[in-house]
Amino acid sequence: MIFMNLAYPLDDTVEIDGNQYVLNMAFDNILRLFDLLKDKEIDDATKIETGLLMLIDDKLEGYSIEEKAEIFSQLFVHAVGKPKKKQLVDLEGNPMPDIPEEDEKVFDFVQDAEYIYASFMHTYGIDLFEQQGKLHWKKFKALLNGLSEDSIFSRIVGIRTAELPSGKGMQKERERLRKLKQKFALEDEE
Numbered sequence: 001m002i003f004m005n006l007a008y009p010l011d012d013t014v015e016i017d018g019n020q021y022v023l024n025m026a027f028d029n030i031l032r033l034f035d036l037l038k039d040k041e042i043d044d045a046t047k048i049e050t051g052l053l054m055l056i057d058d059k060l061e062g063y064s065i066e067e068k069a070e071i072f073s074q075l076f077v078h079a080v081g082k083p084k085k086k087q088l089v090d091l092e093g094n095p096m097p098d099i100p101e102e103d104e105k106v107f108d109f110v111q112d113a114e115y116i117y118a119s120f121m122h123t124y125g126i127d128l129f130e131q132q133g134k135l136h137w138k139k140f141k142a143l144l145n146g147l148s149e150d151s152i153f154s155r156i157v158g159i160r161t162a163e164l165p166s167g168k169g170m171q172k173e174r175e176r177l178r179k180l181k182q183k184f185a186l187e188d189e190e
Contacts, residue, residue, distance in 0.1 A: 004138050014078045016071055021056045023079055027140035028132040029054055030080060031109050048072045055079060079137065106160045108186050112153060116144065119151035156184045 012023040033054050048068050049059050055075050060068050120126045147154050159180045165173050
């Protein structure tokens with residue numbers, strides 16, 4: 001994970017094999033990059049070339065697709081961090097099969113866009129549409145993580161993560177929370 005360090009300015013340059021690349025780290029650009037990577041109708045080569053254009057405004061014409069893929073991977077890791085998934089190995093060092101993550105997805109940037117927008121306005125007075133192309137991804141993430149508990153986005157995430165109460169006399173509360181969970185459930189992505 002790449003941490004924000006308040007002692008230093010945000011650095012959007014990456015050096016790979018002696019070449020310097022300046023990243024477009026606007027939050028809306030990174031969100032569009034996520035959309036691109038999730039799109040199953042776009043082939044990998046197109047995703048790589050489009051992703052390079054989005055991050056560094058360069059298709060790297062003189063490079064092979066394998067070299068482009070490696071550079072894009074490094075740029076992506078610098079921009080948003082490494083995936084949380086860790087490859088498990090057995091006692092002899094052999095890779096073990098992937099185990100599905102236990103962490104349930106509690107929000108989605110697209111499905112929860114209205115709630116995120118309203119919560120930024122409520123908590124910070126920030127209009128995210130006016131900040132497109134301006135607000136840095138790392139600042140956006142920090143503000144998202146710091147939204148007030150009474151913001152609509154925080155309340156909905158709280159509903160999604162709340163455990164149903166158990167025990168005698170909790171039937172009404174359990175049913176109320178079950179209905180709220182159903183109302184604010186994320187749609188399954190195919």
